[in-house]
Amino acid sequence: MIKAMALPAPEREADQGWFEELYRSSRADVHAYVASLLRDRTAAEDVTALAFERAYRRRALFNPARGSGRAWLFTIARNAALDELRRRRRTASLIGDLPAAEPSGEDEEGRVRREAVRVGLERLDPRQRELILLKFHAQLSNAELAKVLGCSVSNAGTRLCRALDRLREVCDVAA
């Protein structure tokens, strides 16, 4: 994992300290990843809450030897988000527009770059977009990313590079 986190394994099921630390360090990133993927604020909040609840209920099953707590949490969040996407496809409901974040004090160049990145992400293949969002928001190492995706580390790295290249291309076009 890239982000410096020293999360101790839960010694007892009743011990919430480990989970609360994981929650506080990753709730914004989980929400950002889910919201960027679903493009729906309400659904993003539901799925974020559901992901943390699932993680809480399954925290006794977490095995630190198999990966970091953050990778485990993002695996749960990703599954919940993909399930929500599948449900939306079944019910043929449209994905709502997510209002863009407006950082305060942002200059014109920054606003243009952010707009270009947003357009570029929308033009990406959904799988590449999801990979970019997962990598950028979860900040997982490539090994952890491969575990979340269920592929080999080299496979994850190669696809991440391709997704980055593609993002650069579409961003240039958008800019």
Place this chain on the structure above:
Amino acid sequence: MWQHEPSSAGPSQEQSRELEALDRALTGMPAAEEVAEHRDLAGLVLAVRDDAPPLRAAFTDELDARVAAGFPRRPAPIGAPAGQRRAARRIDSRHWLAGLGGAASLALVVAVVVVVAGRTGGPANQAHGVLGRAVLPASGTASSAATAPAPRSGGAGAAGPALQNVAPALPAPPPSAGAGAARAVQRDASLALLAPRGQVQQVADRAIAATDRLGGIVESSSVSVDDRGGSQASLELRVPAAVLDRTLAALSALAHVSSRSEDTQDITDATGAARERLAESRAERDALLRQLARASGPNQVASIHARLGLVVGRIGQDQAQLQTLLERGAFAQVGLGVAEDGQATGNSGSGWGPGSALADALIVLEAVFSVLVVALAGLVPAAVLGGLAWWGARPLRRRRREAALSS
């Protein structure tokens, strides 16, 4: 699916450097030493992360509270968001599982009770079974005595066919109140005892000793051990009718009495009839002897001799039949069954104390263990197959999930 996309031989050196640069950008490390084409990564990371919507303060507060409370379960209101509804359904399914577990536990308890009831009823049933085998010949003899007296001890074998022919003419009369002391009565009894575990042989030995002490005889005895180590004994006793009550009292004191029955049959008429037939045969013999003494010709002598032979044979049969009836009136048949009482541990076999409770507990545990073994025999293969199916379905589930990204 990602795994199915071509991955070539992994990232090239250039790609590896780019991935390292990306990791540095994600952690906010300076990119000064990066090559020029990687310097945009920090901006890209910043733009992507900034593009995500921030957490609403209200949602954050609510989620903080739920985490602090340990995600208390709550029913999802109608019209609640999809996530809450799914969570509620999941909780409902847990309630279903809890109910299912309760029903399974109840079924297990019922099974245990049934098994234990079968076990506890077992020894008594075994005693009755033993008794049945012991008594059946006796009662068969007793009932046949009223209709067709069977041969008893040696010497009466030749009387059988003749007695069977006579039997229909001798129905057992109902006992009359005015019969008085002259009435001949046949008494039979059956007794089932439950001996403490491991003491069947001892109880049988005591029963034999008591029978000898009271002047009775043991016609047959057998002690058997079944495949589970339980033993049972079957004895057929004959005791003087006068001491039958004392005999039963002595036998009943040996162990817990699970059943006791007595059978009384009036054989006065049958005995009187046998006595009359014998007297008639003897009178006929005496008459023939007198005729023989007066006989003059050889032909007459030969004829009387032939008739005399027949009458003497009939006298033997009549004597045997009368002797049998007299013995049946003088001796009582007692069928004794002794079975092992699984619950009894003391001498009385009728108390329920710590020992009995321990025995009950062991029986319950044995039954529970047996049920579990049987259940595991079905559940373990099912669980293994289910686990394999679940493991094998993981790629399928992942593929189905990621299919949502293919739109």
